[in-house]
Amino acid sequence: MTDEPKSPSTICLDDYLKACGIVQTGGQAKLVIQSGLVMLNGIVETRRRKKLVAGDRIQFDGQEILIEEDDESGEDV
DSSP: OOOOOOOOOOEEHHHHHHHTTSSSSHHHHHHHHHTTOOEETTEEOOOTTOEEOTTOEEEETTEEEEOOOOOTTOOOO
């Protein structure tokens, strides 16, 4: 029996913006994403449920955030 590889941890773009405190509410996250104000890896991203993975770069309101590799605790990015 072989061990299955772990799938990379992911979090949705809107949840990430909320968790980081970039926006205060889910509604605000939805608004800024669907308005085209958020870039993911240099491209405007309007899908609020877009899954993020390690290495992704988010740009919003003059900030750039690099999504880093998950630690071993099993928590999402």
